[in-house]
Amino acid sequence: MKKTLYDKLWDEHHIHTYDNGYSLIYIDKHLIHEVTSPQAFEGLKQAGRSIWSKKSIMAVPDHNVPTKMRENGIKDPISKIQVDALNKNCKSNDLLKFDLEDIRQGIVHVVGPEQGIILPGMTVVCGDSHTSTHGALASLAFGIGTSEVEHVLATQCLLQKKSLNMNIIVDGMMPDYFYSKDLALLIISKIGTAGGTGYAIEYTGSSISNLSMEARMTLCNMTIEAGATTGLVAVDDKTINYVENKPYAPKGKDFTEAKRYWKNLISDIDSVYDKTLNIDVDKSSPMITWGTSPEMAVGIDENLPDLNDEKFSSKRQDLKNAFSYMGLKEKQNVNSIKLDKIFIGSCTNSRIEDLRIVADIVKNKKVAKNIKSAIIVPGSGLVKEKAENEGLDKIFTKSGFEWRSPGCSMCLGMNDDKLNEFERCASTSNRNFEGRQGRLGRTHLVSPATAAAAAIHGHFVDVRDI
Amino acid sequence: MKKFKETKSIAAYIDRKNIDTDAIIPKQYLKAVTREGFGETLFDDWRYLEPGNLGDDHSQRKKNPEFFLYDSKNTNAQILVAGDNFGCGSSREHAVWALMDYGFNVIISTSFADIFYNNCFKNGLLPIILDPADIKKIIKNIEKKNNVFIVNLEEQLIYCDDFKIKFKIDSRRKEVLIQGIDDISETLKLSDKIKDYENKKIIRTPWNSND
Ligand code: SF4
Numbered sequence: 001m002k003k004t005l006y007d008k009l010w011d012e013h014h015i016h017t018y019d020n021g022y023s024l025i026y027i028d029k030h031l032i033h034e035v036t037s038p039q040a041f042e043g044l045k046q047a048g049r050s051i052w053s054k055k056s057i058m059a060v061p062d063h064n065v066p067t068k069m070r071e072n073g074i075k076d077p078i079s080k081i082q083v084d085a086l087n088k089n090c091k092s093n094d095l096l097k098f099d100l101e102d103i104r105q106g107i108v109h110v111v112g113p114e115q116g117i118i119l120p121g122m123t124v125v126c127g128d129s130h131t132s133t134h135g136a137l138a139s140l141a142f143g144i145g146t147s148e149v150e151h152v153l154a155t156q157c158l159l160q161k162k163s164l165n166m167n168i169i170v171d172g173m174m175p176d177y178f179y180s181k182d183l184a185l186l187i188i189s190k191i192g193t194a195g196g197t198g199y200a201i202e203y204t205g206s207s208i209s210n211l212s213m214e215a216r217m218t219l220c221n222m223t224i225e226a227g228a229t230t231g232l233v234a235v236d237d238k239t240i241n242y243v244e245n246k247p248y249a250p251k252g253k254d255f256t257e258a259k260r261y262w263k264n265l266i267s268d269i270d271s272v273y274d275k276t277l278n279i280d281v282d283k284s285s286p287m288i289t290w291g292t293s294p295e296m297a298v299g300i301d302e303n304l305p306d307l308n309d310e311k312f313s314s315k316r317q318d319l320k321n322a323f324s325y326m327g328l329k330e331k332q333n334v335n336s337i338k339l340d341k342i343f344i345g346s347c348t349n350s351r352i353e354d355l356r357i358v359a360d361i362v363k364n365k366k367v368a369k370n371i372k373s374a375i376i377v378p379g380s381g382l383v384k385e386k387a388e389n390e391g392l393d394k395i396f397t398k399s400g401f402e403w404r405s406p407g408c409s410m411c412l413g414m415n416d417d418k419l420n421e422f423e424r425c426a427s428t429s430n431r432n433f434e435g436r437q438g439r440l441g442r443t444h445l446v447s448p449a450t451a452a453a454a455a456i457h458g459h460f461v462d463v464r465d466i
Numbered sequence: 467m468k469k470f471k472e473t474k475s476i477a478a479y480i481d482r483k484n485i486d487t488d489a490i491i492p493k494q495y496l497k498a499v500t501r502e503g504f505g506e507t508l509f510d511d512w513r514y515l516e517p518g519n520l521g522d523d524h525s526q527r528k529k530n531p532e533f534f535l536y537d538s539k540n541t542n543a544q545i546l547v548a549g550d551n552f553g554c555g556s557s558r559e560h561a562v563w564a565l566m567d568y569g570f571n572v573i574i575s576t577s578f579a580d581i582f583y584n585n586c587f588k589n590g591l592l593p594i595i596l597d598p599a600d601i602k603k604i605i606k607n608i609e610k611k612n613n614v615f616i617v618n619l620e621e622q623l624i625y626c627d628d629f630k631i632k633f634k635i636d637s638r639r640k641e642v643l644i645q646g647i648d649d650i651s652e653t654l655k656l657s658d659k660i661k662d663y664e665n666k667k668i669i670r671t672p673w674n675s676n677d
């Protein structure tokens with residue numbers, strides 16, 4: 001039978017079928033951070049259970065760590081307790097962990113692939129919904145809750161029902177300044193935040209082949225915002241080149257053998273998907289979210305929606321609420337949206353390519369006076385180092401950006417980096433929910449390029465015009 | 467895990483779609499290292515007029531009188547009826563802990579986000595998926611009469627004075643809730659099979675073995 005990539009990954013990790021339609025699936029890699037793991041370790045201890053496979057685990061503190069003045073340690077005593085708990089749990093169980101002082105520390109979804117800990121063909125879980133990121137390497141990766149973290153710690157397996165297959169075929173030349181972040185927002189605006197629920201989404205088509213690995217990670221990362229826990233891109237030469245020579249990747253003969261296996265991680269020709277969506281990107285514009293859900297997005301050259309439009313009839317109340325929360329008016333021009341803060345970072349857009357794009361745009365320009373703070377938070381210590389070697393940090397600080405240490409930062413605002421009430425932010429992160437970046441804060445999701453252009457102008461502008 | 471058999475209670479209705487887990491329990495409370503005490507900060511941003519933090523005395527915070535759970539007709543509701551795609555967003559299980567700690571046992575919507583839905587069954591919270599027509603019936607009833615509903619999982623029925631509605635749930639998930647099954651013990655019964663798989667894996671894909 002013809003199999004999709006998802007089918008292949010599923011079959012390879014399938015251990016047992018229960019008669020109720022559930023399966024037991026083996027998990028190869030388990031990524032752990034400080035926020036969703038303490039209760040799992042506690043549960044394990046209380047039940048007197050031990051960790052099934054210590055070597056399957058990589059831990060890193062990221063969600064709740066300071067991004068400046070790290071040398072002084074963690075100021076917030078409650079955050080410190082959580083990071084200390086992670087340290088303690090990893091130490092007592094002898095788990096691989098990248099400490100705050102380690103140059104390899106960073107956002108869990110940036111660190112895993114960067115270290116070659118995540119490889120094609122693996123099953124990967126993490127107590128964080130953006131685990132979908134790793135699907136860019138053709139690994140079956142999805143986020144889980146804390147009870148499931150405990151389940152994987154104790155058994156190396158998960159109970160799962162197989163998802164349906166969705167194929168999103170993206171064709172056409174990606175226009176200038178239209179990035180995979182824009183593509184993700186375009187897709188979500190079309191299918192909605194529940195459009196992918198119950199599906200594993202595979203991205204195929206000529207545009208996807210042309211994307212870099214980092215751009216594919218951005219796209220797979222945002223898949224959860226379309227409701228699908230898993231996003232996938234098949235293996236090609238780019239995948240293999242990306243993995244080669246990563247610290248934890250196989251070497252020599254092992255690599256050659258692995259490569260042979262990985263090359264098969266593509267959907268068979270004529271395999272059947274339960275749903276297919278065609279997207280043509282030829283004429284697409286950079287995207288911006290205006291509301292409180294990632295699906296509330298428009299092209300940068302469009303006006304905000306008109307509530308009287310028939311297509312909104314079933315959603316009118318939600319859109320109204322969003323306009324009121326965001327302090328915006330219907331039909332408003334995107335350029336008229338003034339900003340207070342700029343955040344460039346998060347597991348969606350904090351890799352070296354993202355930073356290069358930003359540097360290109362802000363070089364020899366200044367952040368606008370009305371911007372209270374513009375921060376750039378690299379995804380990992382290694383990304384930071386690379387950027388500094390390329391002199392990007394100098395470009396940023398000269399322009400008026402703050403150059404920070406790696407972590408989730410203002411993506412969820414658990415540390416000091418957050419929005420104050422009614423502050424408006426152009427953010428390269430992944431969620432614009434009410435309060436996501438700070439109570440009553442207003443978030444617009446954009447690509448790094450659009451965020452950079454907005455920083456220079458103090459309001460949104462069409463990055464293609466500058 | 468808490469078992470679920472039946473709930474008898476009034477139902478509270480919130481007319482919002484896509485209620486995300488950030489709204490159910492905001493980030494600052496995720497700094498906790500225990501599973502308890504999240505009920506006081508359920509829907510925190512909507513519920514209080516001033517910001518709060520983990521460890522605050524929440525009874526001292528200014529409440530939002532308009533918040534739906536402060537409406538006297540919703541007091542002590544154990545059933546929550548909400549708009550489409552409930553629980554979308556982050557994987558935080560704290561959202562389920564908060565709903566349960568507040569006192570909810572049943573959430574009814576047309577659809578739930580996958581991770582949230584999974585998390586419910588690990589804790590004894592029953593998420594019920596109904597089609598929009600049935601949900602409308604329930605809402606109408608809440609608005610007009612504020613009846614007590616009985617949700618019986620064994621029979622897969624929601625009863626009130628005016629009608630009863632059958633709901634679907636997959637048989638395994640039903641068992642898990644009724645018997646309070648611990649998934650980990652269940653899985654560990656298959657330890658030999660898991661080890662077997664691992665042994666084969668070393669040979670088939672040695673570069674992907676944790677041995
Ligand atoms: S950057 Fe944001 S989305 Fe990514 S792991 Fe951190 S909190 Fe989650």
